[in-house]
Amino acid sequence: DTGVSQDPRHKITKRGQNVTFRCDPISEHNRLYWYRQTLGQGPEFLTYFQNEAQLEKSRLLSDRFSAERPKGSFSTLEIQRTEQGDSAMYLCASSFRGSSTDTQYFGPGTRLTVL
Amino acid sequence: SQQGEEDPQALSIQEGENATMNCSYKTSINNLQWYRQNSGRGLVHLILIRSNEREKHSGRLRVTLDTSKKSSSLLITASRAADTASYFCATDGSGNTGKLIFGQGTTLQVKP
Numbered sequence: 001d002t003g004v005s006q007d008p009r010h011k012i013t014k015r016g017q018n019v020t021f022r023c024d025p026i027s028e029h030n031r032l033y034w035y036r037q038t039l040g041q042g043p044e045f046l047t048y049f050q051n052e053a054q055l056e057k058s059r060l061l062s063d064r065f066s067a068e069r070p071k072g073s074f075s076t077l078e079i080q081r082t083e084q085g086d087s088a089m090y091l092c093a094s095s096f097r098g099s100s101t102d103t104q105y106f107g108p109g110t111r112l113t114v115l
Numbered sequence: 116s117q118q119g120e121e122d123p124q125a126l127s128i129q130e131g132e133n134a135t136m137n138c139s140y141k142t143s144i145n146n147l148q149w150y151r152q153n154s155g156r157g158l159v160h161l162i163l164i165r166s167n168e169r170e171k172h173s174g175r176l177r178v179t180l181d182t183s184k185k186s187s188s189l190l191i192t193a194s195r196a197a198d199t200a201s202y203f204c205a206t207d208g209s210g211n212t213g214k215l216i217f218g219q220g221t222t223l224q225v226k227p
Contacts, residue, residue, distance in 0.1 A: 033215075042203050045214045045215065104160070
């Protein structure tokens with residue numbers, strides 16, 4: 001257990017539905033990242049926050065995706081009008097910018113299946 | 116897109132043997148990290164090596180970094196069945212975002 005939690009762990013939804021995932025980072029960490037991982041591939045960066053500010057978004061993050069981090073604590077990732085291609089593992093990670101290593105600690109992930 | 120390439124894609128060894136995995140990347144980096152992922156789980160951080168370091172040890176792990184060749188290797192000595200997992204290298208690029216760019220990973224199977 002790295003101290004980063006994600007909820008839910010699994011989500012099955014029908015195409016066209018909206019889904020929302022939550023990530024709770026390690027409490028003192030000021031950076032929070034979202035990644036997506038498909039089967040047999042390494043994780044791909046989606047977006048990251050420093051405190052409550054979203055500082056970078058990947059071009060992978062289409063208009064159907066939105067992420068928030070109100071008050072710089074937990075974060076949510078919402079996917080609207082899900083498509084089968086959105087099926088993947090969504091990973092959250094947190095780190096403390098300012099530490100000597102800025103190591104990212106990952107949560108267990110949310111596995112999304114879009115039928 | 117993925118930055119790194121890992122070699123081999125799959126590795127099967129007997130318990131007690133050493134396992135070596137290689138990673139190549141494309142751009143300048145501040146540091147390179149190795150992670151382990153058990154099937155269907157999140158990633159566990161193993162070791163970080165900075166761009167000005169050439170070798171680093173942590174328990175049964177040894178990591179080398181050659182920035183001139185843009186490559187790194189992870190050696191696991193005296194492997195155990197519990198080491199069975201996928202191993203990923205990740206680089207942070209040379210900027211300050213901290214975002215990680217992962218390779219495709221090496222799947223290691225250690226047979227008891």
